[in-house]
Amino acid sequence: MSYTALYRKFRPVSFDDVKGQDHIVTTLRNQIKSDRIGHAYLFCGTRGTGKTTVAKILARSVNCETPVNGSPCGECPTCQAIKSGAALNIIEIDAASNNGVDNVREIIDEVAYSPTMGRYKVYIIDEVHMLSKGAFNALLKTLEEPPEYVIFILATTEPNALPVTILSRCQRYDFHRITIETIQGRLRTVCDEEGLSVDDKALRYIAKMGDGSMRDALSLLDQCIAFHIGETLTYDHALDVLGAVDTSVFDRLINAVYDHDVVASLNLLQDVVEQGRELSQFNNDLIWYVRSIMLASTDTGLDEIIDINTDDMAALKATAARIDSETVMRYIRELSELTSQLRYSPQKRILLEVTLIRMCKPGEFTAAPSLTADPAAAAGGSVDMSSAPGAPAPAATAASAVDSAEFRVLFDGLKARISMLEEKLASGSFSVKEDTPIKEAPRPEALPEDVEYVNNHWKEFMDSLPVNLSIYISEARRGITQDGRLELTWLAVNGLNTNFDRASDPTNRDIIDETLSELTGKHVDVVYTLAHDKRDLEEHHFDISQLITVEIETEDETATGYV
């Protein structure tokens, strides 16, 4: 017999089994019991919180002839027909793959026919935010006045991306992320029913890794069990299988820093860079590690400590015993300050290096203003030369010291950073200086063929995107890079722009690429850029929407011109 994944096997079939969403379950139950069922529901919440599961139970309940406490009875002819797949009155649509106007038209055409059996036709549209703008408009009319026998259940992870016109027509239910305790409890039930032997601590770790999603947690449990069939699943097993972070590098790094060993610290960072790790993430993980040291040293909140195996825990505790709490706090402060700087800096490594050196040498590397002067003078003035042979320290050997070129790069990076900050500060809360007028970016001489085509068909492109994406992109400026690729530029506010983050995440990039290649018949490169201020945007990113061309038909020729 083939294996059924746990999350399928244990998918709730009645409201009683739905965990962690009591506020929603109670309301829906009451509606069914009092026969006051709505015609359009919107289920919002992050993945794996039970939106589709609850939608399916609701769909069966409203059709059940003898519901039990609001849940489907499972016995009546309609319940039986639905179970066997014979009933046609629950229609599930995944908007992620059926997002066009035609898909919605199909639904609307079908809505006209009353259900062959049972009371209601229920349409469950999953990932509804992926529908295109045109599809939403088509759906709207039906949502406004659905026939008596039709119920729409729209599910989405991104309610903010839905048009207000849709939101205002639905009863909205927000699904909560499920707590670790609730997930752990459910996992325990599943293990007991399956006769699996699993440690509580392992279950808690798996529940935690599920990150609020019951489905993810069950899938992770599946993975762990598959690796350790027939044995008791322990915490260390779960860590192994689920690839807990190897914390030994953090431990070595913090110890090196505590020993004021600049060279060892920078060498460890070098290893990290060579492993190709993303440095912002590395910094975040390091902060968590230092936080765990703090918790371990206070001996409270040990449950909150990052999940590490028994050996690494011993190392963590030894480090915690070694370093005083004031120093730990200082490390956390230094590293946290770095977090926001790292986010969009192209010089991540330099910033991390500077921070590590500062952590190694408290009090010796604090006179930041002098760094804006000549780097050599600054080095002589404020850095302990015994470990920095970049300046006159001929006795130091290459093996025991930071090499001078590296030090030079480090100072240059820091200088650039400081002068950028000074410029921003001088311009008053990071806005544009008033005394030097903003120049307009140079107008490109001609657009490459692809870019020109996309530019001229922009509306068509935007209309075929999922509506959430078209919202993110509508905020961006359309331009071209120096090497002639299509560039979308968002304006950062305090270094951030969430629409830029969303549009440029890998999944959305794929959707954008696909939509563009459907439009143009070939691959079009897109560059996603964040302009750090208004000046940067205006001076470096020419707005090519000014260059839309129209074809002007004349009697004997077709001319093109700018409008």
Ligand SMILES: [Zn+2]
């Ligand atoms: Zn029934």
